[in-house]
Amino acid sequence: MSLIPVTILTGFLGSGKTTLLNRILQERHGHRIAVIENEFGEAGIDNDLLVQEEGEQIVEMNNGCICCTVRGDLIRILGELHAKKQSGLLNFDRVVIETTGLADPAPVAQTFFVDEGISSQYLLDAVVTMVDAKHAAQQLDAHHEAQEQVGFADRILITKTDVAEPEAVEALRQRLVRINPRARIGEARHGQATVDDLLDIRGFNLNAILEIEPDFLTNVEHEHDDDVTSFVFRETRPLDLNRIEDFLGAIVQVYGPQLMRYKGVLHIQGVERRVVFQGVHMLMGTDLGTPWKPGESRESRFVFIGRNLPKEILIEGLAQCTADALAAQPGA
Numbered sequence: 001m002s003l004i005p006v007t008i009l010t011g012f013l014g015s016g017k018t019t020l021l022n023r024i025l026q027e028r029h030g031h032r033i034a035v036i037e038n039e040f041g042e043a044g045i046d047n048d049l050l051v052q053e054e055g056e057q058i059v060e061m062n063n064g065c066i067c068c069t070v071r072g073d074l075i076r077i078l079g080e081l082h083a084k085k086q087s088g089l090l091n092f093d094r095v096v097i098e099t100t101g102l103a104d105p106a107p108v109a110q111t112f113f114v115d116e117g118i119s120s121q122y123l124l125d126a127v128v129t130m131v132d133a134k135h136a137a138q139q140l141d142a143h144h145e146a147q148e149q150v151g152f153a154d155r156i157l158i159t160k161t162d163v164a165e166p167e168a169v170e171a172l173r174q175r176l177v178r179i180n181p182r183a184r185i186g187e188a189r190h191g192q193a194t195v196d197d198l199l200d201i202r203g204f205n206l207n208a209i210l211e212i213e214p215d216f217l218t219n220v221e222h223e224h225d226d227d228v229t230s231f232v233f234r235e236t237r238p239l240d241l242n243r244i245e246d247f248l249g250a251i252v253q254v255y256g257p258q259l260m261r262y263k264g265v266l267h268i269q270g271v272e273r274r275v276v277f278q279g280v281h282m283l284m285g286t287d288l289g290t291p292w293k294p295g296e297s298r299e300s301r302f303v304f305i306g307r308n309l310p311k312e313i314l315i316e317g318l319a320q321c322t323a324d325a326l327a328a329q330p331g332a
């Protein structure tokens, strides 16, 4: 049985999430999307399904914030949606969860890994984060939730570029890349984005390409002291698989709460395919990726995104995981 892909749509208060969703839902794209809408301040948890005209799209309303008090509700609602799909009562092939503007996306994302019932029915496709070009600079300065949402993103969509100065938009773009070089940045002015900007991003697919904005490494300006930061590790020497597994396993045990998102495509000694590691906090997965082509220059690339990252420890530790560093050790 195939798993139902889920997109988490997040972004700070007023960043344009609903505007985008409304546009996407009106588009004729052939996808049947069930929407789970999480909002503060509704009178009680409204479990009625608001099925739209064609009987395709559904909205669920919750009370409270999806990332804390109502996570149990999210699990229950996803279970109910699945049961209704199975019995033919509802017809949808994907789910979009719109979080409240203050939600931390991590617990929502983790639901799809830790809850056995949910992970046997659904597959997390990506976290998409909307960023308001007019207000994001101030929001990122003042609210750690805004930084978390950017840090977790697999795709970032900048809104309100029509009312922001182009220089401010460019400065924001550079800041977003510094916080999260992994997520591709697009634009959604007045919700103008295509369904491809939202669906099938495969951010949580282990075989997906590791995208790192090319200007990330050349960008040296650091005007903002964001708590959520990132860094990229690159190494052309092959890594030792056992060593790197042990090292990363230990790192997530100690620093898991700070590590928001990490993903690496690695060149491993004796392995003719890419080895892909990725995770959210303490949940880490590993898998074989595509084969290296004959003559292709092989390089390991790892990106870590998180709060107060132990950068030196990570760099030093990873450097000890090369096959030649291991061979040079006494007794090796």
Ligand SMILES: Nc1nc2c(ncn2[C@@H]2O[C@H](COP(=O)(O)OP(=O)(O)OP(=O)(O)O)[C@@H](O)[C@H]2O)c(=O)[nH]1
Pocket: 011, 012, 013, 014, 015, 016, 017, 018, 019, 020, 100, 101, 159, 160, 161, 162, 163, 188, 189, 190, 191
């Ligand atoms: N000028 C301009 N306004 C926009 C744009 N996108 C959204 N808006 C407006 O911004 C306001 C907030 O948009 P919403 O889509 O409700 O934002 P939201 O993220 O769903 O908001 P919350 O649910 O409160 O977190 C609305 O008045 C939108 O019309 C844009 O690209 N440009």
